Amino acid sequence: MDFNFSQMEAADRYRLLTNFVGPRPIALVSTRSVEGQNNAAPMSFFNVFSHDPAIVVLGIQTRPDGEEKDTLRNIRKTGEFAVNMVDMALAGGMLVCGLGVEPDIDEIALAGFDSIPGTQIAAHWVAQAPCAMECRVERLIDYNRRVIVLGEVVHMHVRRDCLDAEGHYVDPAVYQPIARLHADNYITSDRQFEMPSPGLASVQGRLAKKEA
Numbered sequence: 001m002d003f004n005f006s007q008m009e010a011a012d013r014y015r016l017l018t019n020f021v022g023p024r025p026i027a028l029v030s031t032r033s034v035e036g037q038n039n040a041a042p043m044s045f046f047n048v049f050s051h052d053p054a055i056v057v058l059g060i061q062t063r064p065d066g067e068e069k070d071t072l073r074n075i076r077k078t079g080e081f082a083v084n085m086v087d088m089a090l091a092g093g094m095l096v097c098g099l100g101v102e103p104d105i106d107e108i109a110l111a112g113f114d115s116i117p118g119t120q121i122a123a124h125w126v127a128q129a130p131c132a133m134e135c136r137v138e139r140l141i142d143y144n145r146r147v148i149v150l151g152e153v154v155h156m157h158v159r160r161d162c163l164d165a166e167g168h169y170v171d172p173a174v175y176q177p178i179a180r181l182h183a184d185n186y187i188t189s190d191r192q193f194e195m196p197s198p199g200l201a202s203v204q205g206r207l208a209k210k211e212a
């Protein structure tokens, strides 16, 4: 089947894109209003795109009525947010944070998580998260119904048991983030496998045989 995106409804493009571009990692984004109210919401339009500078990207949609989500409102006003990575232990609470409750409710607490004030930003991060990144807005790109947020990671908190003894690499038996597929379908990273590169020399050898 072929789909001409320029002739499709936005909702149909959303369906196809989210059905096929996955699994997408989940950022549980915690923010703090200027009045000091904690907020948290999961975002699977999320990834890291640069390390120098360290840039993560979020895609935040408006609500169906066109209103901005609390997360975006806080990000616009404070210029700060934290990304908390999500594993199975946080999965249920992550869904609670996605329920869209009133802005005066602390979703981190509602989800049963503890919050810790940021080291470099005012927004709090989730104490139970295997990894949390404190971010400052690098730039916002406003589209019709979605805002792309580029955030510079200024500080990272990592749960000690997620790293090897030297503190360099993740322990894949411990750090197993979940990711979103389509709709309510998710995947966890408990079936990791190593796939070393075959090396350029072996591929060149194959080409040479074909040419002979």
Ligand SMILES: Cc1cc2nc3c(=O)[nH]c(=O)nc-3n(C[C@H](O)[C@H](O)[C@H](O)COP(=O)(O)O)c2cc1C
Binding pocket: 026, 039, 040, 041, 042, 043, 044, 045, 046, 059, 060, 061, 062, 068, 069, 070, 071, 072, 094, 095, 097, 098, 099, 100, 101, 180
């Ligand atoms: C797994 C998951 C991923 C989500 N990803 C996004 C996303 O990338 N962008 C977005 O705008 N909303 C996303 N949502 C919906 C928001 O989390 C939801 O609208 C939330 O209530 C917004 O809360 P807020 O008003 O406190 O910001 C996602 C929800 C779930 C459960």
